[in-house]
Structure formats: C-alpha cells, structure tokens
Amino acid sequence: MATLTYVxxxxxxxxxxxxxxxxxHCxxxxxxxxxxxxxxxxxxxxxxxxxxGPIRPSxxxxxxxxxxxxxxxRPPARRQDGGSEADPTEVGRRGHLRVLRTPDEFSPEG
Structure with a gap:
C-alpha cells in the first residue's frame, strides 16, 4: 500500500x-x-x-x-464502610461489573 500525492x-x-x-490531492x-x-x-x-515489513510496537x-x-x-479506593470513594452507592466491583446499594440504603433517612 502507498499514498499518491501530486503537484x-x-x-x-x-x-x-x-x-x-x-x-x-492524496x-x-x-x-x-x-x-x-x-x-x-x-x-x-x-x-x-x-x-x-511488519510494523513493530515501539x-x-x-x-x-x-x-x-x-x-x-488496580482496585478502586475503598472507604471504611466498604463503598467506593468515587461512587458512594457502590458496594463492590468485579471487573467491569458493580454492585450498588438500593436508594434507601444510602439515603440519609434510610
């Protein structure tokens, strides 16, 4: 494969x-x-x-x-109550899956 340019x-x-x-013009x-x-x-x-030749990674x-x-x-930073520092509703994580609390578990009234 090649690129053709012209003037x-x-x-x-x-x-x-x-x-x-x-x-x-390419x-x-x-x-x-x-x-x-x-x-x-x-x-x-x-x-x-x-x-x-094959392109080799640098x-x-x-x-x-x-x-x-x-x-x-790298595991996400954890708070003492077991939640994630980034998301207070997160209880656990495995790969790209997250376990979340239900809304009444983390609300001030709950």
Missing amino acids: YADSTAVLGPLATYAEP YDLCAEHSERLTAPRGWEVVRLTVDT GDDLEALANAVREVA
Missing part, C-alpha cells in the same frame, strides 16, 4: 508510504495499483521507499499498554 504546478507525482492523515493505493502507476507525458514520478507503545493494564487491574 500540478511541478508536474510531479510522488508515491510513498501511507499518509498518517488526510490531505487534499490517494491511498493498494500494492498492485501502486506498482502499475504511470503518469502523463512530461510528468515525473518519484517513488519513495515503502517499508513493507517502547513507548508497550509502556502505554502496560500502564493501561495496571490501571484497569
């Missing part, structure tokens, strides 16, 4: 790595079409090296993933 004023088409954001091409690309007479085609990516996993695994 009419310079009569130049550039075929390079996939663009990371959308821009006017078109993503599959491998077959990028290999067969031709330009009109008088135009120059510049082919930049496209790395076709150290920053792995660290961000580890931090996210740690955050999800």
